[in-house]
Amino acid sequence: MPRTAPPGHTPRFTAYSARFPEGTDAFVFAQYGCQAPSREEAERGAACLATLFAGPDGPDLVDRGSFYDTAGAHNVTLLAYWYDPSRHRRWRGSEAVRAAWDGLPTQGPVGHWREESVIPVERNETLHTHRREDYATSGLSQSGALELPETQVHDYWGAARDRIAASATEALEPAMPAFEPQDPRTQGTRGRRVSVEVPGNVALIRTAQDWSASTLYRETYLADVKPVKDRGVDFLAENAGSGCIAARNLTEESADGAPLERACTIAWFASFEHLMTWCRSHRTHLDIYASFFQMVGGGEGPLDVAFWHEVSVLPSGSVTAEYVNCDPRTGFLPLSPTT
16 A cells, blocks of 8 residues: 555556566566777677577566766666576576676776676566557566556655555665765776675666657657756766766667667666655756656647656665776776775
8 A cells, every 4th residue: 555645646647567477576687788988899898798698597688778978988788687586597607608707808998897686576666657568668567477557656756665565664774874986086997807795775776768659749758858857867977965876878779789769767876765865856856857747738649758667675685796897987886995
């Protein structure tokens, strides 16, 4: 039952939330990235990583996207999902995968990174504006193995927390109350392999927008909403005081690298509360919220740009973060005191 919904609350619009098959306790969401000065170099590195997904224990789903990081490097990122964490463990422990990862170069202009999350289902929530039958989706819910029923737990501040089952019994308090990044000038991460111990109860969000099938709202979204969203992501990427550890604004791509008419943001926060504080009170997110409802309110028909998100709160020990020859501002590296 919703715990923070206003009395008598009725959502202004229909939304849907993923339901996992009975017996599913956890899943894996993993990001594998190649970071390079040029797109061509990043694509070559990502292509090599993608070949490792072949075989019976490879991921159930793979999305792909690219972005420029705060250092100006081009990153091509593979976004992989396993519905069974044991299959991911077997894949990750296979001789071919271990040899390939251990053989990545620690010298030269190209870096590689991985952030693998084993996510308890009770610590995850999703929300979609459209059914899968009406609008193809990327991300976790694109598989028919998951149901996507309508939910009433949305359209009020606090709904995301209410959709996280564990929040009914756990405070989800962070092991790291504030994000205080190391000075990148003092970190010697280039030329090295660095594994970072990720604090417990960090929050992860993947939030996405798809205008590929839009005819009514495409122009308004691209002109009036997307630029506002992009400014919000830039703010998070550049302002550690927000509690955001890393924010990536991806253009989603086909398996061969062709740009698609959809995008997603993937961000790590020191805590779920840091994410929620930005959402409900910071001007950059309130502007996103306002631009969205202005677009919907001024439309002439049903919304035909699809929006969805996945939010998770990760317990201690559930995130593996490793960086090979990467810029010190990459991912969780600002947490590492490496010198």
